[in-house]
Amino acid sequence: MLVGAVVVGCVALLGPSAPGGAPSAGPLPAGAVGDVVPNRVMTWNICNPCETGDADRAAEIATYAPQVIGLQEACVRDVERIRDHLERLYGLVYHVEYGTVLRNWGRCGGVPWSPGAFGQAILSAAPMTDRVNVEYPDGGSEDRGYMAVTTMVGGRSVRVFNTHLAERRQEAVRAGQTGVLAAAVARHDRAIVLGDFNAVPDAAELSPIWALAEDTDPRCHPSNGATCEPTTDWHSKFDYVFLRGVTPLEHHVERTPYSDHHMLHTDVDPA
Template identity: 70%
Template sequence: MVLGRATRLLAGAMTLACLVLIGPSTPSGAHFAASPPVEPVRDVVPNRVMTWNICNPCGDENNVGRAAEIATYAPQVIGMQEACVRDVERIRDYLEQLHGLVYHVEYGSVLRNRSRCGGWPWSPGGFGQAILSAAPMTDRVSVEYPDGGSENRGYMAVTTLVGGRPVRVFNTHLAQRQQEEIRAGQVGVLAKAVARHDRAIVLGDFNAMPDAPELTRMWARAKDADPQCRPSPAGTGVCEPTTDWQLKFDYVFLRNIDSRDQGVHPSPYSDHHPVHADVDLT
C-alpha cells in the first residue's frame, strides 16, 4: 500500500513525538539513523543554494526551528557554519521526518570540542562546516587553514548537482572579527582552490564586509549572488546586511555562474541570517 503525502508526514511527526518523549537511544539520536531510507515526499528547489551560520553557542539550539527555516526555502544545497555534527544530524532528521525533505550530508569539522558540541570527554563533538545536498556528493575535501586565528577554521568542498548540473561547492568560515591579516591568508588559500574550477559556488561566513581588503582575491575569482553587492570603498555598492548587527558577513559567491534571485531572511535561531540564491548554470 502506498501512503499519501499527508499520511506519511503525520506518521513521521508521531514518530518524532515519541522519540522526544522517550529520548534517543544514543547521544546522536540513532533512532533515525537506523530507519530504512525513504523517498522524499517534497521537492527541493533544484537551482537554489543557501548559506547559514547556525550560531554556536547560542543558548537554546533549537534544531526543530532551524530545520523549519531551511524547509521554508527548500534549497538543493545548504552550507552551514559553526555546525556541530550532532546538531546537523538532528536538523537533517527533522527535515526528513517533519518536512519530507531528504538530504545527504558531508562534514568539514576542524575542531573537536566538548564545550562547543557536547559528547564524552574522550569523544567530543565535531565542530566546523557541513554541507547538506539533495543529490549525492563526491570528492569531498576538508582543509584546515594554516592559521585559524583565535580558533581553528577551514573550508570544505564537494561536487554535487545544482540545477541538474554538476558543480563544485565550497563552504568556509573565516577568522573572527579584528583578525584581518589572518583572514587575508585564509582567502588566499581558498581563492587558489576555487580558481582550479571553471564553475564553483562558494558559501560561507567571511567575517568581513564586501569592501574589506582581505576579500580582494575572492572578488577577483567570483561575484556575489546579489548583483547590487560589490566591493565599493566609495560606498556605492548596496549590500543587504546578513547579521543581527547590520553587517554583511555571509556570502554566496558564484564563479562563472549567473544569479536569478537572492534573498536574506532574518531568523530568531541565529545571529546570522540564512541567505539563499537561485542560480543559473546554463
C-alpha cells in the first residue's frame, strides 16, 4: 500500500511537464520557412504552468525557425522535449544551454526529492560557448536571473543574453536586476539581449539597458511618444530584443494560443 501511494503521488506531481501522448508532425502553416534562418533571433516566454503541449510549442518555433531562441519560464524537461520534437518532426537541429535558477516541482513536475529546474534556456543552431548563469541578488517574489552564451548569428560571433526580470509591481527589484545585467552587457561591443523584462518601455528601471542598446523596432524607445507593439495578451510590451552593435533588419510579433506572451522574432545584421 505504501509503494502504491508513493507511485500515485509521483504521478500527481508530474504536473504540466508531463508528456501528453506521442506527438505527430502536423503541417506547418503556409509561409513557414522550412529551415533555420541564420540571422534570425527570437524571444518567447512560453508560460508555465500552462496547459500546453511541447509538440505545439515546437511547431510554433519551427514555423519561424530562428537561429537563436531565448525561452523564459522554461522547465528543463519541456525544453528537452521541444528540442527533440524540432529535430524529429521538422529536421531542425538545435544545441541547448540552460540558465535555470529555481528547482520547484510545483512549476516543473518531478518529485519533491528531484524537482524540475525552472528558468531560462537558449537554443542555437550553432554551438554555444562560454555559458554563464547568474542569479540576481534579489529575485523579488521568485528567484530570477540571466544567462549568456557566445554563438553565431548571421555568420558572426555574438554574445547573447537571456533574462526574466521580477514580476510586475516590483519596480525597485527590477531596477537592481537591470543594473546587474547592464554591467555584463557593457563588456561586449556586439550583444543581443533577449527576455521578458516585465516592464513597459518607458519604465525607469529599464534605463540602464536603454543606455547601452536599442530595441529591434526603431520606433520603440523609452519616450512617451514611441510606438511599441504589444507582446502580451494584456496589450503591454514586456518582451524585448535589445541590440548592441547589431543592426535590426525586420521584426515581427506573432500571437500564439500557447502562451500569454507573443513570440517576438527579428532578423539582424551583426556586421
